[in-house]
Amino acid sequence: MRHLIFLIHLLFFFTTFAQSGYQLSSKKTTLTFSKNKNGYSLSFFLKKTPIYSQEKPAIIAVITKDGHRKIYKKAYNEVKNENDKGYICQAEIETMGGAVFKITDVFTKSKNDDIYEVSRIVKVIHEGTNEIGFSSCFTLKTFQESAISDFDFFVPSIWYKDNRYVSKKALASNMTDSLFWFREDRMPLPIFMLRNKKDGTTFSIFHKNADGSTFAGEDGTKTIVDDRMQFAALGMTHYKQTSVGLWYPGTEGERTGIFGMTLKKKTANRFHPLQKKITQKYTVAFSLTSTSDFPSALQTTWQKYYTLEKPKLYAVDLEKVVNGQIGILNHYWKEINNTAGFPFRIKLNGVLESKFDYNYNMGFVGQQTGNAAMLIRQGFKLKDTVLRNKGEKVIKFWVENAIMPSGIPRTWFDPYPQTWRENYPTHLRVLGDGMHGIMLAYSYEKKNGIAKPKWLRACEKVANWLQSVQNEDGSFYQQYNFNTGKIVSDSKNNTSNVIPFLADLYLATHRHSYLKIALKAGDFIYEDTHKKYKYAGGVADNPNIMDKESASMALRAFLALYDIDKNKKWLDAAKQAAFYYQTWVFSWDVPIPKNDKNAIFPYFRNVTGLSQIATGNNAADVYAAIDAFNFYRLYLYTNDAQLLYFAKMLYRNTKQYINWDAKNPIPNMAKNFMGEAVTVVVPRGHGVTYFLPWESYTMLAPLFLLQDTFHSVSYDVEEVEKLNKTLKDSLHDKYAKTGGLN
Structure with a gap:
C-alpha cells in the first residue's frame, strides 16, 4: 500500500513538474512553485525526481505569556516571477491570539550552478493578545518517508556520518531523538547536510551572510524573548519524514550544550518580541546534488559554502x-x-x-x-x-x-x-x-x-x-x-x-x-x-x-x-x-x-x-x-x-x-x-x-x-x-x- 501511495504522489509531482510555469533550474535540479487547494507549495527535483518538498513553506512559532508554544504553517498565497529578481512568494499567517505576520520569500539562483537562495522578510502586521514572542522557520522535507539511519550527516564540529565516535553526552549522539536543532554560533560555518546512503542524494543548507549577534547574559535554558538575538539554529526534525532547515532566532533542542553537555534532554528557546516594530531578515542558501560517498559530500559542501562566505583575511604583522x-x-x-x-x-x-x-x-x-x-x-x-x-x-x-x-x-x-x-x-x-x-x-x-x-x-x-x-x-x-x-x-x-x-x-x-x-x-x-x-x-x-x-x-x-x-x-x-x-x-x-x-x-x-x-x-x-x-x-x-x-x-x-x-x-x-x-x-x-x-x-x-x-x-x-x-x-x-x- 505504501508503495502504491508513493507512485500516486510521484505521478502527481511529475504532472506538476511538467505543467508548472513557476520554476528555477540548474543543470541537474529544479525548484518548482506549484499551486494546490491551499496555495503554492515548493518541490525540489534532482534529475526530474522529487527529493524534497514543502507544502506550507511559511512557518511561524509563537510563545504566549504563560510559556505555551504553538507552530503555524501556511502555503504561499501569491507567487510572482520578477525575472532578474527571481520569484517573489508571499503568505500571511494569523494566530489564535490575533497576531498577523506577512512573510515574503525571494528565491534566486546563485552564481554557483547548484546553489539556490531564499531571502526572507517577516513583518509583524498586527500584535496578538497574550502572545509575547515569535520565531520563523524555513524547511524542506524529504519527499519519501525515511529513517535517520538512511542518512549520513555533516554539521561542522557536531555531527559526522552517524556520530558513532562521540561521547554519550555530545549533541546528536542519540539517534532516537526527533529534534536536532543546533545554534549556529557553535558551528565553524552554519551548515547542515545530509546524504542518502542508498542513492547518494545530498542536500545541504547554509545561513548566508549570518549576523550571529547576541548580548551579554543571553545564556541558559530559560526562554528568552529579545530582538538583540540575531543568530539562527540549523538542523532537522525527524518523524516519518525529515524536515531540514533553519529557525530564526535559534532555539537549540531537544538537546542543548548550553551550560555544558549532559545526558538530559533540554531546550533553549529563543524568540523575538511580537511587536510591530520587529522585522526579521535572513538568507538561506541550499543545494541538492548527488555524491559518490560521504567524504566527497563533506568536501564539496564545505568548499562551496566556504567560497560563498570567503572569510576576510586578518591584517597582522x-x-x-x-x-x-x-x-x-x-x-x-x-x-x-x-x-x-x-x-x-x-x-x-x-x-x-x-x-x-x-x-x-x-x-x-x-x-x-x-x-x-x-x-x-x-x-x-x-x-x-x-x-x-x-x-x-x-x-x-x-x-x-x-x-x-x-x-x-x-x-x-x-x-x-x-x-x-x-x-x-x-x-x-x-x-x-x-x-x-x-x-x-x-x-x-x-x-x-x-x-x-x-x-x-x-x-x-x-x-x-x-x-x-x-x-x-x-x-x-x-x-x-x-x-x-x-x-x-x-x-x-x-x-x-x-x-x-x-x-x-x-x-x-x-x-x-x-x-x-x-x-x-x-x-x-x-x-x-x-x-x-x-x-x-x-x-x-x-x-x-x-x-x-x-x-x-x-x-x-x-x-x-x-x-x-x-x-x-x-x-x-x-x-x-x-x-x-x-x-x-x-x-x-x-x-x-x-x-x-x-x-x-x-x-x-x-x-x-x-x-x-x-x-x-x-x-x-x-x-x-x-x-x-x-x-x-x-x-x-x-x-x-x-x-x-x-x-x-x-x-x-x-x-x-x-x-x-x-x-x-x-x-x-x-x-x-x-x-x-x-x-x-x-x-x-x-x-x-x-x-x-x-x-x-x-x-x-x-x-x-x-x-x-x-x-x-x-x-x-x-x-x-x-x-x-x-x-x-x-x-x-x-x-x-x-x-x-x-
Missing part, C-alpha cells in the same frame, strides 16, 4: 608576532637545579602565580622540546647565542634524563621537587610531539654545521622501543607505563602521532627499519582512520572521541609518508583529513558582545581562525595555527585554490587572540600574550585566564617552516606565492625529500 613569542620564551625560560624549561602556564597579565607553575610536559600542552627548537632556530638566525644556548639546555635535559633504559621516554617532570610524575603514563601523543621537537632541534643544528650525535642517538633509542612494541597490524597502544612498559590504555587511536617523528628519523639516518615502522603504522591508520572516517582521540586529556586534533595528526602523518614514497593513497588520505579538519575552524565571524566584562576574547577582533576542540565540547582554541604550513603544502601538491586561501587564513586569522598590536591592545592581557581555550557559543568570549606556552610553538613553527623552506624574507604566504612556480615546486620538493634537514 607576522614579524611582530614572531618577535613577541620568542620574547616570551626567552623571558620565562628558567633553569632550576640544572633542569631548564618553560612554565606550564602564566596568568594572562604576565604574572606567575607559583613556582610550581614551572612543570615540564615534553609535548602536547607543554611543548618543551618544540619551544626549545624555536629558540635554537632563532638563535642561529639572529646570531644570538643566548637564545640558542637556552634552547640547547632544554633539549639536553630531555635527551639525558627522560629516556628509560628500555627506550620509553618519561614525559612530565616537576623541577620542584625534581621528580617525574609517576601517575602520568607515557602517552603516544606527548611522545610524538616531544620527539619531533628534538628532531626539529637536531635539524636546525645540522643545517648550521653543528653535530649533535647524542640527540640523534636518543631519538633512535625511542624509535627502537617503538619498533619493539608495534603491534602486528602496525598500530601502537595509546599509553604505556614507563617503568614497566605495561599497557595503560589499549586504544589504538593515537598511532598516527608518532609517524612524523619516525619519518624525520628515517630522513636523518636513512635507516629503512624506521621507514618500515612508519609505513606499517601508516597502513594501519589508512584502514582504521581514513577508511572508517574515524578521527578520534587526538588529545591526551580528552581521549577517544571525535575531535579536531586527530585530523591534525593524520594530516601530518599522511603528508610525511607521501613525501617519502609518493604513494597516491597517502595524498588522498591527507586531503580527506584536511577537509574534515577545516570544518572545525571558524570561517565566519561570530560577534562577541561589547558589554560583557567577563569576556576575555576582545569584541573588536574576529573569531575566524579559532577552532572548536572536540565533539561534546563548547570550547575553541588557537591550535589550528600549527598546520598552516601543512595546508599550504597540500595546496602545492593538489593545486586546490581553496586550500591556498585556507592556509592564508591559518597563517593570519589565528593571530587575532594575540595581544601583538600596541595600537589596538587587548585589555587585561600582557603584551604578546594570547588566550587559550575560549567559548564562541554562549557565554561568548569567556575562557581560560592563562597563557600556555604550547601556543608559542603553535604560532612559530609554521612561520619558520615557511620562511626556511622557501628562503623568504618574510613570514607571509603572499610573498612565497610571488615566486615562479618552477622555483616554488623545486624548493618544496627539496623539503619533502629531506624533511628540512638540508
